[in-house]
Amino acid sequence: MKTIKYIGVLLFFVIINACNNDDDSNDLRIVYEENFIETLFLETGETEPPVVNWSGERGIFSATTLPNTAPDDLFNRNNLSIDEQTGVLSWDRSIPLGETEIFITASNSIESTTVIVTIKNTFIEGLFYGGFNNDVNDNSNASFDSGSINFTKEGTAGLLGINDGDIFSMEGTWTIDESIMTVNFDTDNRVLKGYINGRSGEPAATFTGQWGEGLDQNNTIENLRGLFRFTQ
Known part of the structure; x- marks a missing residue:
C-alpha cells in the first residue's frame, strides 16, 4: 500500500509540474x-x-x-x-x-x-514656400503665385506673397488637429485650411488645401477663393 501511495504522490507532483511548465510556456x-x-x-x-x-x-x-x-x-x-x-x-x-x-x-x-x-x-514650427491661385477645382497642374509662410512655435503665422506683381504680407495664427492645419489671418479675413504632411523624399513636407474668407460654425471656409500649395 505504501508503494501505491508513493506512486500516487509522485504522479501528483509530475502533473503539477507539467501544468506549471504549460503555464510558463503560454506566458x-x-x-x-x-x-x-x-x-x-x-x-x-x-x-x-x-x-x-x-x-x-x-x-x-x-x-x-x-x-x-x-x-x-x-x-x-x-x-x-x-x-x-x-x-x-x-x-x-x-x-x-x-x-x-x-x-x-x-x-x-x-x-x-x-x-x-x-x-x-x-508639428512645432516651419518655413514653407509656395503660393495661391484662384482656382477652386482640385487641379494639381494649377499655377501658384510665389511666396512663403512661416509658422512659429508660439502659434503665429507670417505670410509673404506676390499678387499681380505686388508684394504683400499678412500676420495671423495657426492651429492644428492631427494633420489638418487652419491658419487665420487678420487681413481680409483670409483663412487657409489644408493638410500638412511629411515626405520621405523631396520636398521634405507639403502644406496644401483651400483658401478663402471666414469660417462657419462647422469650421468650414465660407467663401472659397482658390487653392494653395506650400512646400518645405
Whole structure:
C-alpha cells in the first residue's frame, strides 16, 4: 500500500509540474522600453529592441497600424518598418502628425503575443514656400503665385506673397488637429485650411488645401477663393 501511495504522490507532483511548465510556456510577453513615444515633425527614429521571454524558442516580429489611427497600413507605405528578428520599430519623416497606434506581434511555433506602441508626432514650427491661385477645382497642374509662410512655435503665422506683381504680407495664427492645419489671418479675413504632411523624399513636407474668407460654425471656409500649395 505504501508503494501505491508513493506512486500516487509522485504522479501528483509530475502533473503539477507539467501544468506549471504549460503555464510558463503560454506566458510569452513582449516589453518595449516605451509604449508611448513622442517625436517631432520630420524627425526619424527607432525604438530599442524589446525584451521578450521566448519560452525556449525564439520567434519573429510583425506589425501593422490600427485602422482608428491610420486609414492605410503605414508599413505598406514604408512610413514604418519593423525588424523581424530584433523587433526594432523604425519610422521615417513621413509618419503622419498626431497619434498612430501600432499593433506589434511576437510569435513562434507555439504561441504569440501582442502589444500596442503609440507614436505621437507633433508639428512645432516651419518655413514653407509656395503660393495661391484662384482656382477652386482640385487641379494639381494649377499655377501658384510665389511666396512663403512661416509658422512659429508660439502659434503665429507670417505670410509673404506676390499678387499681380505686388508684394504683400499678412500676420495671423495657426492651429492644428492631427494633420489638418487652419491658419487665420487678420487681413481680409483670409483663412487657409489644408493638410500638412511629411515626405520621405523631396520636398521634405507639403502644406496644401483651400483658401478663402471666414469660417462657419462647422469650421468650414465660407467663401472659397482658390487653392494653395506650400512646400518645405
